[in-house]
Amino acid sequence: MSELSTDKPFAVVDIQGLHKRFGDNEVLKGIDLQIKRQEVVCILGKSGSGKSTLLRCINGLESFEEGTLTVDGQAIKQHDPAAMRDLRQNVGMIFQSFNLFPHLTVGRNIMLAPSLVKKMPKEVAERAARTLLKRVGLEEKFDTWPDNLSGGQQQRVAIARALAMTPEVLLCDEITSALDPELVGEVLQVIEALATEGMTIIMVTHEMNFARKVSDRIVFMHQGKVHETGTPEEIFDNPQTPELKQFLA
Numbered sequence: 001m002s003e004l005s006t007d008k009p010f011a012v013v014d015i016q017g018l019h020k021r022f023g024d025n026e027v028l029k030g031i032d033l034q035i036k037r038q039e040v041v042c043i044l045g046k047s048g049s050g051k052s053t054l055l056r057c058i059n060g061l062e063s064f065e066e067g068t069l070t071v072d073g074q075a076i077k078q079h080d081p082a083a084m085r086d087l088r089q090n091v092g093m094i095f096q097s098f099n100l101f102p103h104l105t106v107g108r109n110i111m112l113a114p115s116l117v118k119k120m121p122k123e124v125a126e127r128a129a130r131t132l133l134k135r136v137g138l139e140e141k142f143d144t145w146p147d148n149l150s151g152g153q154q155q156r157v158a159i160a161r162a163l164a165m166t167p168e169v170l171l172c173d174e175i176t177s178a179l180d181p182e183l184v185g186e187v188l189q190v191i192e193a194l195a196t197e198g199m200t201i202i203m204v205t206h207e208m209n210f211a212r213k214v215s216d217r218i219v220f221m222h223q224g225k226v227h228e229t230g231t232p233e234e235i236f237d238n239p240q241t242p243e244l245k246q247f248l249a
């Protein structure tokens with residue numbers, strides 16, 4: 001069945017004219033961006049170009065002053081706490097730091113939100129958590145404490161925890177930047193598998209090889225704007241603007 005014949009909106013994330021300021025610092029200067037269902041988009045750009053702020057706006061962690069932001073057909077209503085809670089259920093986010101709850105076992109970390117927010121019965125939440133742990137290659141770690149895992153394993157648990165809420169879109173903000181180089185690959189492999197399975201992913205990353213291999217589309221941000229966008233081939237092999245050429249040099 002084609003995507004368009006379902007009752008789901010075509011664009012999972014639809015951003016129009018988004019402006020965000022921190023005081024006098026206008027960090028996002030009119031972002032227009034549509035992310036299609038099952039699309040994998042990597043966002044590249046220099047430090048300070050607004051990449052993290054954009055992701056944080058998409059899941060409601062940051063407010064914005066102008067523009068509209070629609071996730072899965074629902075316009076973000078910034079002043080409606082219930083709507084913002086719904087939004088966060090629809091948008092999974094993984095950060096550079098893993099942020100696992102240290103006082104909960106791996107299994108309990110994954111079960112927490114489905115149990116509390118979705119009121120999922122314990123047995124159902126546990127079954128789902130075990131399935132997710134298998135998906136990230138950690139099925140034997142259900143009863144392990146986060147402190148006893150490597151950074152790469154902790155980040156894979158964080159991915160499982162985000163997926164436990166069955167989000168429509170997964171936001172990844174430099175999720176391998178805090179890892180020792182030898183642990184980066186195992187986390188990227190999990191993301192690549194999710195991409196292959198059809199997860200919609202928006203990822204801020206400095207891993208150029210990964211971005212080239214896995215993305216459907218690359219977005220290059222510069223000074224708070226989407227400066228250039230295209231397929232990995234267009235962006236890496238035929239950059240158009242001096243700013244992108246300089247960034248890739």
Ligand SMILES: Nc1ncnc2c1ncn2[C@@H]1O[C@H](COP(=O)(O)OP(=O)(O)OP(=O)(O)O)[C@@H](O)[C@H]1O
Nearest residue numbers: 022025027045046047048049050051052053054204
């Ligand atoms: N909470 C905040 N308060 C004030 N200024 C902020 C805040 N968060 C971000 N900024 C500013 O917004 C700008 C964009 O930051 P952002 O983190 O979005 O950039 P980035 O492209 O993700 O950079 P990096 O690659 O270094 O993470 C920077 O000038 C930053 O100092």
